[in-house]
Amino acid sequence: xxYKEIVVGGLxxxxxxxxxxxxxxxxxxxxxxxxxxxxxxxxxAELKPVVIINTxxxxxHIGANRDMKDHFGVPLYIHAADSPMLGKIQQLELxxxxxxxxxxxxxxxxxDGEEIKIGNSVLRVLHTPGHSPGSVSLLxxxxxxxxxxxxxxxxxxxxxxxGSQKQLEQSLREKVMTLPDETVILPGHGPLTSVxxxxxxxxxxx
Numbered sequence: 235x236x237y238k239e240i241v242v243g244g245l246x247x248x249x250x251x252x253x254x255x256x257x258x259x260x261x262x263x264x265x266x267x268x269x270x271x272x273x274x275x276x277x278x279a280e281l282k283p284v285v286i287i288n289t290x291x292x293x294x295h296i297g298a299n300r301d302m303k304d305h306f307g308v309p310l311y312i313h314a315a316d317s318p319m320l321g322k323i324q325q326l327e328l329x330x331x332x333x334x335x336x337x338x339x340x341x342x343x344x345x346d347g348e349e350i351k352i353g354n355s356v357l358r359v360l361h362t363p364g365h366s367p368g369s370v371s372l373l374x375x376x377x378x379x380x381x382x383x384x385x386x387x388x389x390x391x392x393x394x395x396x397g398s399q400k401q402l403e404q405s406l407r408e409k410v411m412t413l414p415d416e417t418v419i420l421p422g423h424g425p426l427t428s429v430x431x432x433x434x435x436x437x438x439x440x
Contacts (some may be wrong), residue, residue: 235355235375237420238276240275243267243332244293247331248422250379251374253281261352263287263372264303264422266294267332270336276280284352287344288436289370289422290318292394297334302408307402309341309349313361315370344370360409364402365390369412377418378429384410384419386427389438406439 240387243266251272253260258357260281265272283306289297291312296319304309312320345352346361350372357432358373369390372379382390383405392399410419410426415430432439 235352235357237374237377237379237427238275238279238339239420240272240314242271243294243297244439245332246316246423247294248420248424249298251276251279251281252352252357252379253279254271257413258282259355260283260352261285261287262348264289264307264381265297265298265302267297267334269298269305272298273305283308283332285350286310287357287372288316288320288351289372289379289383290366291316292382293334293368294332295381297332297423298322298333301335303338310338311342311344312340313359313368313370314343314345315363316366316438319368346370362405362409364392364398364400364410365407366394367396367398367403372415376416377420378410378413379420380410380422382422383391384427384432384436385421385423386419386425386433388424388435390422403440411439 247266250263348359350357360371362383417429
């Protein structure tokens with residue numbers, strides 16, 4: 235399993251194309267903005283989208299859901315606890331700034347431990363609430379897409395509706411920091427890091 239990062243929108247959201255090398259089937263993870271750029275990257279790599287996945291429901295991660303869905307006709311996945319964030323546009327001013335469209339409803343509601351098949355590869359869903367009630371991280375082969383749960387030497391904010399500092403700390407302690415140190419962290423914003431690096435250098439992890 236491989237991945238390709240595309241930084242999109244005014245908040246520089248990391249959209250990821252996670253794909254199976256043998257079949258070129260891919261998941262489009264967090265298409266937050268700039269759908270035409272995402273389309274171009276998919277076409278240039280000759281990838282075949284089979285699913286759209288939102289790590290959580292904030293507008294900078296879902297703003298291009300409708301474009302992806304209309305273009306590729308593939309199912310949209312989100313955790314049940316964040317599914318109410320889809321549909322009617324939230325944070326109108328930010329949505330206008332990002333060029334976000336209202337998202338279609340989810341076709342499937344993810345749950346903790348679920349495995350999502352991408353060609354001959356698998357992404358495993360880890361429910362990691364805290365940044366939002368339905369935040370998930372996606373575990374691949376040696377890497378974790380952490381959404382806005384964990385960043386390079388930082389963590390996701392918890393002061394938005396549904397956020398919880400206590401839940402975030404629990405998610406990090408019980409789900410993320412139990413992974414091998416060499417696990418690469420692919421965050422929702424900013425540069426990649428690793429579990430080992432964050433274990434040593436992240437002041438928010440105790």
